[in-house]
Amino acid sequence: MNVKPLADRVLIEPAPAETKTVGGIIIPDTAKEKPLKGTVVAVGNGTKDEDMVLKQGDVVLYGKYAGTELEIEGKKYLIMRQSDVVAVLA
Numbered sequence: 001m002n003v004k005p006l007a008d009r010v011l012i013e014p015a016p017a018e019t020k021t022v023g024g025i026i027i028p029d030t031a032k033e034k035p036l037k038g039t040v041v042a043v044g045n046g047t048k049d050e051d052m053v054l055k056q057g058d059v060v061l062y063g064k065y066a067g068t069e070l071e072i073e074g075k076k077y078l079i080m081r082q083s084d085v086v087a088v089l090a
Contacts, residue, residue: 005044
């Protein structure tokens, strides 16, 4: 992939939405909750005021409405500021 985020931005591949069935009823994609977890695919260099804490491969949690959705080579990604990431999962 040839995408390099600028400044303090990170590119995240969201975790797939969980498929749940309730009593044999399949929930359609439009009613599924957006995942709030993903894997960092690429990071920017940071800014003069803020160093990059995140690195490629980190599994992170982010806010429900954080980031901008992108589609690159048929896959969906989110690009957001490092400050929009809430936590790094160990």
